Amino acid sequence: MNKTRDKRFKKDYSKRDILEYIKGVSKYLGHTPSFREIDDFPGPSARTIVRRFSYWNAAIKQAGLRPQVKQLLTGERTYIRENWRKMTDKKVAKKLGTTSEVIKYYRMNFDLWKNKKGTARSTFRKQAIKLYGESCESCGVKFCEWHHFVPRSKDSNDWCILCPTCHAAVTRRLVKVERRSDIHSKLAPFVQKLYSGIKFNSDNGSSYT
Numbered sequence: 001m002n003k004t005r006d007k008r009f010k011k012d013y014s015k016r017d018i019l020e021y022i023k024g025v026s027k028y029l030g031h032t033p034s035f036r037e038i039d040d041f042p043g044p045s046a047r048t049i050v051r052r053f054s055y056w057n058a059a060i061k062q063a064g065l066r067p068q069v070k071q072l073l074t075g076e077r078t079y080i081r082e083n084w085r086k087m088t089d090k091k092v093a094k095k096l097g098t099t100s101e102v103i104k105y106y107r108m109n110f111d112l113w114k115n116k117k118g119t120a121r122s123t124f125r126k127q128a129i130k131l132y133g134e135s136c137e138s139c140g141v142k143f144c145e146w147h148h149f150v151p152r153s154k155d156s157n158d159w160c161i162l163c164p165t166c167h168a169a170v171t172r173r174l175v176k177v178e179r180r181s182d183i184h185s186k187l188a189p190f191v192q193k194l195y196s197g198i199k200f201n202s203d204n205g206s207s208y209t
């Protein structure tokens with residue numbers, strides 16, 4: 001019984017047929033078909049494909065397509081690191097067969113910043129250190145972090161250099177610092193009070209009065 005049923009209904013697709021079919025569907029959709037999407041088309045079903053290739057993504061890879069995964073693959077991460085300065089996110093995304101949002105998300109996560117001109121975040125950081133020195137502007141400790149009063153501002157008046165302690169006091173909203181003058185009028189007295197036992201050196205011109 002089973003044998004006759006198989007003969008009547010089961011169509012035999014070769015692996016090659018299946019790969020050509022996946023490529024065709026991908027071309028029609030404009031992206032890698034998902035397991036669910038493939039069943040909207042006439043041809044081998046998703047289950048048949050998985051039976052033949054063991055894994056859905058194995059078939060996708062053999063068809064020369066990029067699996068639909070949100071995570072970037074190792075080679076793709078290297079590609080972004082090597083090309084993010086030379087190419088736009090859109091171009092990199094097209095090359096990798098993903099969206100520019102994915103590229104941007106990766107860059108932001110790994111501190112690969114660029115503005116329209118392609119200047120990196122580190123250039124601004126250097127500029128901030130050049131302007132305000134390497135020591136904390138509040139307490140004079142020589143280990144600096146770059147703080148923005150206005151998030152992501154490119155105006156140097158919105159920046160200051162702080163040590164990790166002072167920076168933490170500001171970012172945790174223990175002291176409200178909205179402009180540069182607040183460092184001396186609000187932040188410095190607060191930190192001094194907090195660590196009254198510690199003597200800060202103020203050779204960079206900070207004053208607490």
Ligand SMILES: [Zn+2]
Pocket residue numbers: 136137138139140141162163164165166167191
């Ligand atoms: Zn400090």
